[in-house]
Amino acid sequence: MTLRTPISGLLAIALACAGLLAPHAAAARIRYVTDADAPRSLPEQGPVSVSWDDPAGFTEIRYSHNRVESRRGDWVAQLARHLRDYAAPRLRAGERLQIRITDIDRAGDFEPWRGPDFYDTRFVRDIYPPRITLAFTHTDANGAVIDQGERKLMDAGFLMDSTVGRGYDPLRFEKRLLERWIASELPADRRSAAR
Incomplete structure (x- = not known):
């Protein structure tokens, strides 16, 4: 045989x-956020438009201890959608908000020195706070500029925030950072005051 x-x-x-x-x-x-065919903006929908620079230039990727894992997924688009969905109801009738995300450094980082078992594990510690830089233009119903500029957002106490909780959303710290910015730019009471 x-x-x-x-x-x-x-x-x-x-x-x-x-x-x-x-x-x-x-x-x-x-899929990677840096793919050539990956979107660089959300489809036009409602009064808030969100676009972003090439994520390959973001701090999250350029200075990551694991660039492959930092690029994986569609986390930039997820943050952009959250930003749009949170901001839209706070605008008065006819107002528009254009946002361009120019840099992101997510909460936590990879620590390859911990060994191969932790190569793809993101360690979330207070020395790795979330940071987002964006530019925006807020216009009224006639197209006149209400406010515009650049904002560098950072939350050094992100682990102390009990409102974020222990959820499983890997972007919860960045989403909370964006929510706080929107709440400061577009306070909820300004909408009711206009009616």
Whole structure:
């Protein structure tokens, strides 16, 4: 009895399976925020428009201890959607808000010196606070500028905030930072005062 027949049979089965799985491998490829075809703005929807610079230049990626994990996913678009959804109800009728995110440094960082078991683990400690830089233009119903400028947001006490809780959203600290900025730029009482 020779071993060639079973091995060649197994090889044929393996090659056939590889051929069947090949189309699915392309569809299942990992997405990165730095991909050339990744969006750089949200689709136009409502009074708030949000765009962002190329994330490859963001502090989160440039200074990360694990650039592969820092690039993975669509976290920039998720933050942009949260920003739009939180800001839109605070605008008065006819007002518009244009926001451009120019830098993000997410809370936490990777610590490769802890060994290979923790290579893809983000350690969230107070020495790694969330930071976001953005530029904005806020206009009234006639298109006149109400306010504009650049804001450098940072929350050094982000771990002390009991309102963020122990949720599982990996972007909870950055979302809270954006919510605080919107609340300071567009206080809830200004909307009711206009009516």
